[in-house]
Every structure is written in structure tokens, then in C-alpha cells.
Amino acid sequence: MPKRRQALLEQIGLQVFLLTVTISVLFPILWIFSLALDPRGVDKPLELRLIPPGASLESFRKILLDPFRLLCTDPSNVGSCMTFSRLLANSLLVALGTSVVAVFLGASAAYAFSRFRFVGRQAGMLMFVILIMLPASATLAPLYVLLSQIRVAGEQLRRSLFGLALAYASGTLPFSVWNLKGYFDTVPKELEEAARIDGCTMAQTFFRVILPLSVPALVVTILFSFMSGWTEFILAWTLLEDPRRFTLAMALRSMEGQYATPWSEFSAMSILMSIPIVFLFFAMQRYLVSGLTVGAVKG
Secondary structure (H helix, E strand, O other): OHHHHHHHHHHHHHHHHHHHHHHHHHHHHHHHHHHHHOOOOOOOOOOOOOOOOOOOOHHHHHHHHOOEEEEEOOOOOHHHEEOHHHHHHHHHHHHHHHHHHHHHHHHHHHHHHHHOOOOOHHHHHHHHHHHHHOOHHHHHHHHHHHHHHOEEOOEEHHHOHHHHHHHHHHHHHHHHHHHHHHHHOOOOHHHHHHHHHOOOOHHHHHHHHHHHHOHHHHHHHHHHHHHHHHHOOHHHHHHOOOHHHOOHHHHHHHOOOOOOOOHHHHHHHHHHHHHHHHHHHHHOHHHHHHHHHHHHOOO
8 A cells, every 4th residue: 555655646746747847838838829919019018917908819910911011122112011921931932942952962961971981081070060069150251251252143142032041051951961871871781782783873772762761860851951941030131131032030030129029919920930830840740759869879
């Protein structure tokens, strides 16, 4: 009986601990939802109420339907202001472009580091580790200069969404190469040898054998690259100049005023921005654990 009671008390203590951790994690999210439903707008409430007085969805309506008056090509013309749909399209183009470039270049480079032996191989992997440790702001000046020197259709690449995606991809490539290289090391070389015996070329072996077997690692790379292109705004503010090419993250940052901030709209915008990331995470959830653990322990 004492043992049963002790086991029961341990289970109760464990459940209380897990419940406390869950509440602590969900607390900021609940506060953001509460702010988004608060109709007081600019006046930031200091007290927390899960259901604020006069709660409404007006802030979501404003974000989704009204133009962003702070992001206009012509301040006197409301029609030239950015809307949520246009900002969403720009963000999707940048985030998807970042993911495609990071996966394509990262997978090909990681396969070379995993399967080939060449001079500077170890030094190259060490450089990728160093680049992973560098903050994003450390590469801001070089990227600005390089992208300004390249012109596409008579315009600086720096000012385009494609140039912004390339800048983001350059920051995600070190992690992509390191993670994918570790995963490729776990794929048996005998499978490649069997494919070569069957008549596959090196490229066919890579696309038909290696990549299908490396879906978990590719999913992790896609998710991290997409999040990088979706949420970053410092580099975007530095490179882009035309409001028609601004992203959701830039619009969210522009809502923060020096003396006052529309906290209801700010919170609603934050919630709407998080929905694609949450959807992508749950869609790829079954691949994430294996992709992170296997790719992280080899090197």
C-alpha cells in the first residue's frame, strides 16, 4: 500500500509539473490573443484579461481588409498603400524562394561533402560551422554591396524580392549543408552502388535514390529556411526600398510607433503571420524528429 501511494503521489506531482509548464508556455500566446480582441487599440492594457471588456474581431478585420497607411508609394493616395494580400504574396515569394535555393544548393553541396574526398573538405565543413555561429547582422554590409553590384533588367538585384531571397538563403545555407551532410552520411553507399550497376548516372542516383531517402532532413531544411524568410525584417528593411515589395514582417515592424502602438492590430497581425508557420509545422511534423536527430549526430 505505501508503494502504491508513493507511485500515485509521484504521478500526481508529475502531472502538476507538466500542467504548470504547459500553462507557462501558453501564457504569452493567450496574452497576444487577449490583446488582439481588446478594442481599446492604442492604449496598451497593463492588466491581463483573457476576455477583455468589449472584445471584438475588429482588429482582424482592419488587418485583412484595410490598407496599411504607413506603407504607401504615394502618401496622398490610399490606393497606392499596401494591403495584407499583397504583403502576403511578397512574403510567400521570399520564403518559398529562400527554401528552394537553400534546399537545392544545400543538398548538392552536402552530397559532395559526404561522398567525395577533396582538398579542403574538412576546412570547408569547419567554415560552415563558423558561419552558423555568426549573427545575421555580420553579413549585412557584404550582402548589401554584392547585391547592389548585380543588375537584372536594369535594376539592382538588391531591390528585388529575388535578391532578398538570395540574401536569406545565404544565411540558411551553412545549416542546410551541415544538417544534410550528416543525414547523407547515414545513407548506405551500397544503395548508390546498386543504382550505378543498374545503369544510373551520378545525377540520377542523387535524385532517384539519395533525395527520396533523405526526406526527413530535407523537410527540416525547408522548415527552417521558410521560417527565416518569413520572419526576418532587419535585412529586408536594409535592402528593399519600394513599399510594393515589402513583406508581412516589415509591415508588422512598421506598426510599432515611437510613442504609441496599435496593440490590437499589432497582436492580430502577429497571430495571422504565425498561421502559415504553424500549418507548415503540423504538416511536416512526422518528419521533423528523425530529420533533426539523425542529421545532427553525424559530421
